[in-house]
Amino acid sequence: MRxxxxxxxxSTTLSDALSEGLAPxxxxxxxxxxxxxxxxxxxxxxxxxxxxRLLQPFFAGDRLGDDLGGILSDALNFPLxxxxxxxxxxxxxxxHGPTAAFKDVGARFLAAALTRLIPVDRDRPLTIVVATxxxxxxxxxxxxxxxxxxxxxxxxPNGQVSPRQAHQLSxxxxxxxxxxxxxxxxxxxxxxxxxxxxxxxxxxxxxxSANSINVGRxxxxxxxxxxxxxxxxxxxxxxxxxxxxxxxxxxxLAAIWARRLGxxxxxxxxxxxxxxxxxxxxxxGQWAPRSSIATVANAMDVGDPSNMERLRHLVPEFELLRDxxxxxxxxxxxxxxxIRRVHGEFGRAICPHTATGTFVYEQLPKAxxxxxxxxxxTAHPAKFETVVEPAIGETVPLPPALAEILALPARAIxxxxxxxxxxxxx
Ligand SMILES: *Cc1c(COP(=O)(O)O)cnc(C)c1O
Numbered sequence: 001m002r003x004x005x006x007x008x009x010x011s012t013t014l015s016d017a018l019s020e021g022l023a024p025x026x027x028x029x030x031x032x033x034x035x036x037x038x039x040x041x042x043x044x045x046x047x048x049x050x051x052x053r054l055l056q057p058f059f060a061g062d063r064l065g066d067d068l069g070g071i072l073s074d075a076l077n078f079p080l081x082x083x084x085x086x087x088x089x090x091x092x093x094x095x096h097g098p099t100a101a102f103k104d105v106g107a108r109f110l111a112a113a114l115t116r117l118i119p120v121d122r123d124r125p126l127t128i129v130v131a132t133x134x135x136x137x138x139x140x141x142x143x144x145x146x147x148x149x150x151x152x153x154x155x156x157p158n159g160q161v162s163p164r165q166a167h168q169l170s171x172x173x174x175x176x177x178x179x180x181x182x183x184x185x186x187x188x189x190x191x192x193x194x195x196x197x198x199x200x201x202x203x204x205x206x207x208x209s210a211n212s213i214n215v216g217r218x219x220x221x222x223x224x225x226x227x228x229x230x231x232x233x234x235x236x237x238x239x240x241x242x243x244x245x246x247x248x249x250x251x252x253l254a255a256i257w258a259r260r261l262g263x264x265x266x267x268x269x270x271x272x273x274x275x276x277x278x279x280x281x282x283x284x285g286q287w288a289p290r291s292s293i294a295t296v297a298n299a300m301d302v303g304d305p306s307n308m309e310r311l312r313h314l315v316p317e318f319e320l321l322r323d324x325x326x327x328x329x330x331x332x333x334x335x336x337x338x339i340r341r342v343h344g345e346f347g348r349a350i351c352p353h354t355a356t357g358t359f360v361y362e363q364l365p366k367a368x369x370x371x372x373x374x375x376x377x378t379a380h381p382a383k384f385e386t387v388v389e390p391a392i393g394e395t396v397p398l399p400p401a402l403a404e405i406l407a408l409p410a411r412a413i414x415x416x417x418x419x420x421x422x423x424x425x426x
Pocket of ligand 1: 378
């Protein structure tokens with residue numbers, strides 16, 4: 001299978017799309033076909049098994065063709081379970097990985113793929129530069145930590161991530177450098193791009209990116225939509241609908257791709273925070289990206305969601321695109337109140353991102369709530385305890401993986417938002 005740029009006829013192999021990240025013309029890679037498969041109406045098996053079947057057509061004929069099984073067993077070494085919240089309502093818990101957010105799935109898959117693709121050169125390691133609004137950087141650092149032949153440089157906005165996120169971004173050492181940029185997430189992203197584009201710096205370092213536009217992050221995310229929708233079809237005899245907390249549209253796009261591949265997925269509804277570029281687009285037809293606004297669901301603070309380019313490429317006609325998904329914004333006050341409500345009603349703590357999802361589910365017309373729904377739980381609430389604990393009036397116990405990271409000393413280097421000060425630390 002070939003991978004095409006969203007912006008031209010340029011195409012390449014899966015391996016090259018994985019190692020390049022972005023197409024040379026600035027476009028995003030998309031597959032040239034959607035091989036439909038028949039999924040028998042029976043219990044789906046473990047995610048690594050389902051993933052092997054689901055992704056096989058994308059790997060067939062590629063240099064990595066024989067490695068898919070190994071990549072999946074390296075990457076998916078934690079559970080991705082459904083947890084019933086109420087009749088017809090499940091949470092899909094994607095936060096049992098090493099950094100307690102769904103980004104672990106994509107980051108670990110990409111790391112497992114790149115270690116098999118790129119020969120180890122200890123003198124000139126591959127430098128993964130990752131700009132993060134909070135969760136991606138930690139997941140990428142954890143996935144590449146101590147992998148021979150790789151370095152990771154994390155750029156995060158100083159003071160604009162949760163205290164535990166900041167710790168998780170800075171606790172690695174060894175081959176991971178953490179830079180606390182005195183600026184916004186947009187500054188971090190600009191600096192990462194500027195480093196790549198700088199001829200002197202790229203001659204000195206071998207750069208690669210691991211942000212959410214890499215197909216190596218999207219492909220494995222389809223797996224948990226496959227396993228959960230197949231499980232629900234066995235249990236309920238009907239396809240599942242999803243509410244997905246959305247920022248850069250990476251997670252939700254994987255659901256849309258999974259539905260395109262024939263998995264039993266009915267409606268896909270996006271929940272955003274006050275960064276409502278996508279809901280506004282669906283109601284006006286005007287694509288108007290803007291600067292991001294800081295919210296309590298900070299991993300979704302994206303004003304210019306990159307993966308929309310892939311969705312518009314998949315569904316070029318606006319009317320069809322509008323019919324294929326829905327999207328609703330949720331304010332900070334609504335998020336905090338929703339965390340309190342869910343805790344009161346179900347005795348469960350949820351993170352602020354997940355709360356946008358349960359809030360949007362709660363607003364659905366009652367007729368729609370009569371079918372099976374899944375709200376995607378994107379992070380563990382203990383990661384956002386400064387928002388969650390005051391809302392529920394209780395402490396949230398730390399999951400063991402997170403406790404381990406928080407026990408390590410953290411060290412980030414403060415840099416001003418200029419390429420000069422960043423390049424000194426590379
Ligand atoms: C990244 C992230 C999101 C948003 O996912 P996108 O793929 O950017 O849409 C939501 N919740 C959490 C906890 C995240 O880390």
